[in-house]
Amino acid sequence: MHAARHPPSDTAAGAEQDGRWWQNRAMPNRIRIARLSDAAAIAELHVRTWQTTYRGLLPDALLDELDVVARTERWQRILGEGGGRSEGAPAGTGSETAAPTSTTVVAVEDERVLGFASAGAARDDDAPCARELWALYVDPAEHGAGVGAELLCAAVGTHPAYLWVLEGNNRAIAFYEKHGFRLDGGVESEERGGRMLRDLRMARP
Numbered sequence: 075m076h077a078a079r080h081p082p083s084d085t086a087a088g089a090e091q092d093g094r095w096w097q098n099r100a101m102p103n104r105i106r107i108a109r110l111s112d113a114a115a116i117a118e119l120h121v122r123t124w125q126t127t128y129r130g131l132l133p134d135a136l137l138d139e140l141d142v143v144a145r146t147e148r149w150q151r152i153l154g155e156g157g158g159r160s161e162g163a164p165a166g167t168g169s170e171t172a173a174p175t176s177t178t179v180v181a182v183e184d185e186r187v188l189g190f191a192s193a194g195a196a197r198d199d200d201a202p203c204a205r206e207l208w209a210l211y212v213d214p215a216e217h218g219a220g221v222g223a224e225l226l227c228a229a230v231g232t233h234p235a236y237l238w239v240l241e242g243n244n245r246a247i248a249f250y251e252k253h254g255f256r257l258d259g260g261v262e263s264e265e266r267g268g269r270m271l272r273d274l275r276m277a278r279p
Contacts, residue, residue, distance in 0.1 A: 104221075105228045108178040108190060110153045115187040116180065117145035123211045131242045133267030153178070176208050179228045181221045188213050189221045193229035196236070202258060202277040203234035210237075217245075226253055236277040238262070247276070254278045 108116065121140045128137060176194025180187050189212035196206045207230055212222045237255065239246050247257070260275025 104181050104183055104188070105179055105224050106182065108153055108180045110150065112180055112187060112190075113149035113153050114142075114146045116178075116190050117149045118142050119187055119190065119213055120149075120211060121145055123214065126214050127243065127245075128240065131240055132271065133269050136267045179225060181212075181216075181225055188216045188219075189225050191225035191229040193235070200260075202236050202260075202275075203279075205230055205233060205235045207235055207237040222249060223253065234277075234279055236275060238273040238275055241272040241274050247274075250276050 121142050124132075124140060125137045176192045178190055178192040181189045189210070191210040192208040193205060194208060196204055197208075198206075207226070210222060210225055210229065212225070232254075235255075236258075237250065238260075239250065255276040255278045258275055258277045260277075262273045262275075264271055264273075
């Protein structure tokens with residue numbers, strides 16, 4: 075179950091500017107705001123889930139060149155700037171908007187990161203609603219254990235929201251449909267590694 079799109083901007087504050095959303099929100103015991111010390115675990119999970127989920131959907135060369143060390147350094151910058159900068163998927167299409175902000179939460183068990191989610195202000199001029207689920211990734215070993223649902227609830231609650239999902243990621247599409255999201259016809263395309271990729275927009279009113 076993976077929502078993601080744009081690569082991040084490493085500028086602008088994160089959790090502090092997105093704080094009104096998270097203030098006083100009750101979350102399950104295993105869900106908390108991501109910390110700088112989570113960077114390596116998030117990066118390892120991020121790369122591993124890309125390589126597992128997107129195999130066959132993205133070019134192998136793109137997946138094989140993903141580097142956990144580089145990703146860790148990027149997450150350290152993101153979390154060090156406020157804990158709120160989201161990381162987009164390798165299939166991200168479209169141009170970045172200027173300095174959007176988000177907050178990242180993690181699901182943990184005995185301090186092992188089981189998944190993470192990022193959400194914040196919409197980054198599209200034609201966004202169907204104000205809040206966007208920027209990313210949601212869960213360890214494949216935890217699929218079906220409710221981790222994704224808890225992360226989704228922590229990230230966007232039951233409020234209107236939208237996300238982008240890679241075409242062909244049927245498991246993710248089914249997951250979001252279960253939670254009230256529907257494909258709304260929004261599509262963005264980009265050629266990566268010699269293959270044309272399409273991101274599909276899903277929205278929940």
